Amino acid sequence: MKRRDVVKKLLSGRKDLLVIAGLGSTAWDITAAGDSPLNFPLWGAMGQAAMIGLGLALAQPKRRVLVITGDGEMLMGMGSLATIGVQKPKNLTVVVIDNERYGETGMQETHTAHGIDLNGVARACGLNVVDSKNLQGAIHKAPGPHFAVIKVDAEKIPLVLPPREGALLKARFRRALLGSKADAE
Amino acid sequence: MWPEQIHKELSGAGVRVVGYVPDAGHKRLIELCQADQKMRAVVLSTEEEGIGLAAGAWLGGQKSVLLMQSSGVGNVINVLGMVRECRFPLVTLVTMRGEQGEFNPWQVPMGQATRPVLEAMGTVVHAPATEAEIVPTVNAALRLAYNSYASVAVLIPQRVIGIKSFQDQTSR
Numbered sequence: 001m002k003r004r005d006v007v008k009k010l011l012s013g014r015k016d017l018l019v020i021a022g023l024g025s026t027a028w029d030i031t032a033a034g035d036s037p038l039n040f041p042l043w044g045a046m047g048q049a050a051m052i053g054l055g056l057a058l059a060q061p062k063r064r065v066l067v068i069t070g071d072g073e074m075l076m077g078m079g080s081l082a083t084i085g086v087q088k089p090k091n092l093t094v095v096v097i098d099n100e101r102y103g104e105t106g107m108q109e110t111h112t113a114h115g116i117d118l119n120g121v122a123r124a125c126g127l128n129v130v131d132s133k134n135l136q137g138a139i140h141k142a143p144g145p146h147f148a149v150i151k152v153d154a155e156k157i158p159l160v161l162p163p164r165e166g167a168l169l170k171a172r173f174r175r176a177l178l179g180s181k182a183d184a185e
Numbered sequence: 186m187w188p189e190q191i192h193k194e195l196s197g198a199g200v201r202v203v204g205y206v207p208d209a210g211h212k213r214l215i216e217l218c219q220a221d222q223k224m225r226a227v228v229l230s231t232e233e234e235g236i237g238l239a240a241g242a243w244l245g246g247q248k249s250v251l252l253m254q255s256s257g258v259g260n261v262i263n264v265l266g267m268v269r270e271c272r273f274p275l276v277t278l279v280t281m282r283g284e285q286g287e288f289n290p291w292q293v294p295m296g297q298a299t300r301p302v303l304e305a306m307g308t309v310v311h312a313p314a315t316e317a318e319i320v321p322t323v324n325a326a327l328r329l330a331y332n333s334y335a336s337v338a339v340l341i342p343q344r345v346i347g348i349k350s351f352q353d354q355t356s357r
Contacts, residue, residue: 020241040244045267048237055241055249058202058225063245079230080237087227166271170244178246 003097003152007068008033010095010135017139018056018177022049022069024104026097030068032160037176040169041162047076050084050094057089057145060177064091066139071098071112071149078121084145085126093139093146094127099154107154122147187345188213190320191278192221195250198327200276201225202242202249204235209354210280210346211252232257236264240273248331251277255299255340256292265306268336275336276326277308284343288350299340308336316345 007029011019019039021027026049027041042049053067074096084092100113112118123129127147130138138146163169174182191214195203203218203226205211219226229235235251242249253261258279268275282289283296303310309329313322319341326337348354 018245042267044270045237045240045264047233048240048264048267051234051237052241052244054227055202055238055243055247056245057241058227059242059245059247077234077237080234082230083227083234087225166267170271170273173244174246177244181246 001150001152002155003029003099004032004157006097006150006152010066010068010139015140016063018060018063018065020049020053020056020065020067020069022046022067022073024070024073025099026068026070026073027162028160029097031162035162037172039162040173043164043166046073047080049073050077050080053092053094054080054084054087054089057092058087061089061091063177064140065089065093067092067094069094069096070103071096071100071118072102072110074118075111075116081122081125081127081147088126089145090143092144093135093148094122095135095147096149097152098149099152101154103154103156107156112149119147119149186213187316187319187341188217191323192217194320194323194327196221196223198324198331199248200250200327201247202227202238203252204229204238204249205252206232206235206254206257208252208254208280209348209357210254210341211278212357214278215252232260233264236261236268236275239275240267240271243273248274249276251275253277253279255279255281255283255296258299258302258338259295262302262306265303265308265336269307272334273336274330274334275308276323276330277336277338278323278341279338280341280346281343286343286349296343303338308338310338310340312340312342314342319345
């Protein structure tokens with residue numbers, strides 16, 4: 001499968017879905033699907049995408065939160081699956097777009113290229129592992145936390161870059177989500 | 186006692202999310218936050234996770250605080266780059282080791298590096314010298330962080346925590 005097609009499909013009909021993307025390819029993927037103020041694409045902080053999703057899901061229990069990240073990024077923050085498993089946020093889904101490569105640094109193989117099973121890790125941490133045909137229902141409706149790995153081709157494709165200034169990405173997200181309350185604190 | 190008073194400050198400031206990696210010096214404060222119905226106490230597998238947690242909570246409109254020991258500061262260095270670049274407000278309460286009267290030599294290097302490491306990453310460091318200064322300092326840190334979008338760490342001195350030996354630590 002092609003990663004851009006997969007992510008575009010994940011985000012089709014997203015409505016008011018809140019989306020965090022891990023640094024690198026998944027940040028470009030969500031931008032290629034259509035930039036939105038309710039996207040928070042990371043340009044750094046490798047390993048933290050799922051935790052940012054957890055913090056957001058706890059703060060916004062009535063909204064649905066989707067984390068889209070890569071296998072390398074998820075491997076760096078694997079302990080966060082244990083932390084999510086303790087908190088059990090019903091409104092959080094983590095999807096790993098798994099090309100079995102570190103895509104930004106020369107396409108070196110990650111652990112998942114050698115059989116390491118992120119679904120197994122997530123399942124052991126108490127997350128609900130879903131397959132791709134049930135993913136839309138998991139993201140938008142069913143009580144989570146959900147987790148999915150989608151295997152994609154290891155391909156080099158053109159970058160589609162979101163705004164890169166962190167403070168701007170934060171401020172636009174908060175204004176879109178919180179309205180005038182974003183500036184009232 | 187200062188843990189009770191810190192909890193009152195956090196509560197008064199509207200803190201809703203408390204990320205922590207346990208430390209003997211934070212034991213009482215963690216218990217108070219766990220018992221507080223308005224707070225979500227989140228046990229972390231590493232301190233680094235607490236930075237993501239706080240950032241996500243703020244994106245969603247909630248205030249948080251992060252509790253750790255000085256050794257944990259070494260685990261958050263790179264992700265403090267996100268805090269600075271995005272101007273996320275952040276309050277970290279650090280119980281110090283490797284300071285006066287340390288009994289574990291392995292605690293000394295990170296304890297002594299805690300302040301310069303935080304400052305190198307753009308975090309404002311408040312270091313109250315006495316027990317009486319801790320609570321007003323936490324109050325000021327909360328205001329600085331949430332009114333001015335700053336990352337602020339309060340270093341709670343080892344002298345105040347007063348753990349003198351391994352036996353003392355485990356008996357708490």
